[in-house]
Amino acid sequence: MxxxxxxxxxxxxxxxxxxxxxxxxxxxxxxxxxxxxxxxxxxxxxxxxxxxxxxxxxxxxxxxxxxxxxxxxxxxxxxxxxxxxxxxxxxxxxxxxxxxxxxxxxxxxxxxxxxxxxxxxxxxxxxxxxxxxxxxxxxxxxxxxxxxxxxxxxxxxxxxxxxxxxxxxxxxxxxxxxxxxxxxxxxxxxxxxxxxxxxxxxxxxxxxxxxxxxxxxxxxxxxxxxxVATFLGGANLLAGTVRADGGVDCAEAGCVLRPAAPLARPAGSAVTLALRPERVRMRPEAADRAAAAEGEGPNATRGTVVEIAYRGELSTCLVRLDGGTALRVSRPSAEGVPARGTRVALAWPGEALTVLAD
Amino acid sequence: MSVARLGLRLGLGFLYLPIVLLVAYAFSADRIPFQWGGFSLRWFRALAEDERLVEAALLSLRVAAGAATLAVLVGGLAGFALARFGPFRGRALFGALIGAPLVLPEVVTGLSLLLLFVALEGAIGWPAGRGALTVLLAHATLGAAYVAVVVQARLAEADRSLEEAALNLGATPFVAFRTVTLPLMAPSLFAGWLLAFTLSLDDVVLASFVSGPAGTTLPMVLFSRLKLGLTPEVNALGAVIVAVAAAALGLAALVLARVDARRGGG
CATH class of the missing domain: 3.40.50.300 (P-loop containing nucleotide triphosphate hydrolases)
Known part of the structure; x- marks a missing residue:
């Protein structure tokens, strides 16, 4: 109208x-x-x-x-x-x-x-x-x-x-x-x-x-x-270079990023991906045998919790990655939040990654 | 008694003792205006019988009412233009010209108005001679400056979006002005009218320049009488003026307080 x-x-x-x-x-x-x-x-x-x-x-x-x-x-x-x-x-x-x-x-x-x-x-x-x-x-x-x-x-x-x-x-x-x-x-x-x-x-x-x-x-x-990615919900922005297999080498995250669908961009071109804080799984590092493998391979990394913001239903942690950058990770407060200084393993599904136009 | 209280009393005494004395001696029976001769209303009677004074007082009231009304019309529109027309060409100059009578010495304003009136009469035959009309116009000029300032300040603090809301609801600009802007301006127009009225009522300087034989206002009569010496009659006149001014101020305060209460003081 x-x-x-x-x-x-x-x-x-x-x-x-x-x-x-x-x-x-x-x-x-x-x-x-x-x-x-x-x-x-x-x-x-x-x-x-x-x-x-x-x-x-x-x-x-x-x-x-x-x-x-x-x-x-x-x-x-x-x-x-x-x-x-x-x-x-x-x-x-x-x-x-x-x-x-x-x-x-x-x-x-x-x-x-x-x-x-x-x-x-x-x-x-x-x-x-x-x-x-x-x-x-x-x-x-x-x-x-x-x-x-x-x-x-x-x-x-x-x-x-x-x-x-x-x-x-x-x-x-x-x-x-x-x-x-x-x-x-x-x-x-x-x-x-x-x-x-x-x-x-x-x-x-x-x-x-x-x-x-x-x-x-x-x-x-x-x-x-x-x-849009940062204005709505404060997404994490990860910059990297496209690999020949459609993944993205991301030095700041310290791992390979694999979106759900392989990137159809020329290898070697620069790209930025958005990752929502609530889509990241976070566990204390090596808490048990199953977690030992976490934090390795694509879409997974490790870091240290440096800040915690309690926001009621959600808590947001700032995790300093071993790659150097800081990642915002939020999880329901009811599920418990690791203390400051805890080493954590992080992982996220491929569909949590969005390729940005600029 | 603390020093502050003493200071306050001295200050109030300094301000009001002369007025109190004036009012008190107005009721003195003695012919010498600063000597108590027992209570009497004779000078008020004499005042009422003094045709020249009564005439001048009535003329002053008429001139003041007319000048205040004209000042509200002209000054109100000027204030509205300054507050609402945006940055139009010549706005700064317009604002300065409207406010000029506030800062110019009255003798300068009076002299220039006299020159204007004489030149106008020569050119178009109006205003014919000098008298009540020219005094009214001169006072309106001065009053308009005050009204414009008051109205502009009031509108500047009133939200522009009120008029936009009126337009949005289907009011033409004129209807929006009548139904929204004018009611917003009303208290400042009223205050401006009173201000212009009192300015006109006690002005001697402008009136002396632009008045003629038929336009002798009360302050002018009073002033010329004082040159011949004090009379108890003048005391009585002063007492009447004090009473009238107090009543007017009281009324203004009452109306403004009611408006404020209606607006919630904000």
């Missing part, structure tokens, strides 16, 4: 977006993921009409958006700080868009009540925004955007201003609202966990370019570039 074709935007010498192509399907929940300055908010502002692209086209259901002023675009936007009108109460905030559209008062009251019920704020109609909690403000902003029944809702960091505890619950609610309304949601976020948890598809933006688009699982497990 929304198509971007070759969209570019610059601010002076700074490139915000460059040659961006993107298609959003009706009823899709799409997340634009990127760090600060990646151009993700610029794209939202272009679609909403607060900025004009320097080049390219933006089509909504086949109609060119660019010549339309913001108030004629059938696109709703939820702002990062919610932008609730401080001088209006909850009811009037939500009714604002309906009033502008000239909706008759009986229908207006019914639709506002519906929208407030949808976000579970019935009874707070006469409150002013400053007397609401952060989560309530967020829901008023959502109701205000959804009450006009947009085909497309843009959300700028919708969960960023909420407490960590509220974020997951609100994420589930967002998902449910999106299904209930059938509108396409395009969300901008810098939080990869949020993007993966909510979206049908993720687009990763790096310095104004869309480097990979796909379902969360695909983007996470098959990152296309070095940036």
């Amino acid at each position: 929304l198509r971007a074709e070759g969209v570019a935007k610059r601010y002076g010498a700074t490139v915000a977006l460059e040659g961006l192509d993107l298609a959003i399907a009706p009823g899709e929940f799409f997340a634009l993921l990127g760090g600060s300055g990646s151009g993700k908010t610029t794209l939202l502002r272009l679609v909403a009409g607060f900025e004009t692209p320097d080049a390219g086209r933006l089509l909504l259901e086949g109609r060119d958006l660019v010549p339309l002023p913001p108030y004629r675009r059938p696109v709703a936007m939820m702002f990062q700080n919610y932008a609730l009108f401080p001088h209006l109460d909850v009811f009037d905030n939500v009714a604002y868009g309906l009033r502008r559209a000239g909706v008759p008062s009986a229908e207006l009251r019914r639709r506002v009540a519906e929208a407030l019920a949808l976000v579970r704020l019935a009874g707070l109609e006469r409150r002013r925004p400053h007397r609401l909690s952060g989560g309530q403000r967020q829901r008023v902003a959502l109701a205000r955007s959804l009450v006009v029944r947009p085909r497309l809702l843009l959300l700028d960091e919708p969960l960023a201003a909420l407490d960590a505890g509220l974020r997951e619950a609100t994420g589930f609610e967002l998902r449910a609202l999106q299904r209930a309304t059938g509108a396409a949601f395009v969300m901008v976020t810098h939080d990869q966990a949020e993007a993966m948890a909510l979206a049908d598809r993720i687009g990763v933006l790096e310095r104004g370019r869309l480097v990979q688009v796909g379902p969360p699982r695909e983007v996470y497990e098959r990152p296309a570039t070095r940036f």
